[in-house]
Amino acid sequence: MSEERSRRIGIVGYGHIGMYLVDQILQEGPQYHLELAFVWNRSMEKMDGKVAPHLQLHDLSEFAKRHADLIVEVAHPCITRDYGERFLSTADFLGLKITMTKHPNSFKLKGQLVELNQQALNGRAVLYEGPVRSLCHLAPNNVNTMAAGCMAAHTLGFDSVIGALVADPSIPDWHIVDIEVTGPTNEKTGQVFTVKISRCNPAAPSSVTGSATFISFWSSLLACKGHGGRVYLC
Known part of the structure; x- marks a missing residue:
């Protein structure tokens, strides 16, 4: 029996949720057959000393070269507007969708x-x-x-x-x-x-971002398998 191939995950955005997902993939990803394909952020310096240089994607337009199976956008709605269709041409695409009554x-x-x-x-x-x-x-x-x-x-x-x-x-x-x-x-x-x-x-x-949102995203990432060019809402 062949070993299950690891799914390559691209993270677009390195705010609180992006940092959390990157850490989870690096620490627990192997047991779920997950590995990082790339991490992109508008301010790349935020990743200094936290994300290995070979995992940093400096030009988002070159995301396809990293061969991600799943791309998680946790940056800003304009990213989905500008890149959503192109993301779906090469990978599954998980979108961040949550709002609340707040202080x-x-x-x-x-x-x-x-x-x-x-x-x-x-x-x-x-x-x-x-x-x-x-x-x-x-x-x-x-x-x-x-x-x-x-x-x-x-x-x-x-x-x-x-x-x-x-x-x-x-x-x-x-x-x-x-x-x-x-x-x-x-x-x-x-x-x-x-x-x-x-x-x-x-x-x-x-x-x-609410506290439970982080775990919700991690659970959704684990559940997102083989959606084949569809938007996945969580």
């Missing part, structure tokens, strides 16, 4: 949401409620769960899925996401079928 200091916002968020330091406030498409460019680091929902609910998409971004100074160490699915109204009874799910993720104060 105002845990948001990274743009445009008119910046001032609204500062005002929310005085009390809970809804920063935005409406179609996800209009929110994505205002909070690119905080709308991943919403974007994933739009892709999963393909008959609704980014224009019909409603997103609400809430700043709450009373939860300095929690990220909360609430998902509500509403079905069609019963014509006879007028009743509406709904499903509500709430997730509370512990998080360090002012952190954009």
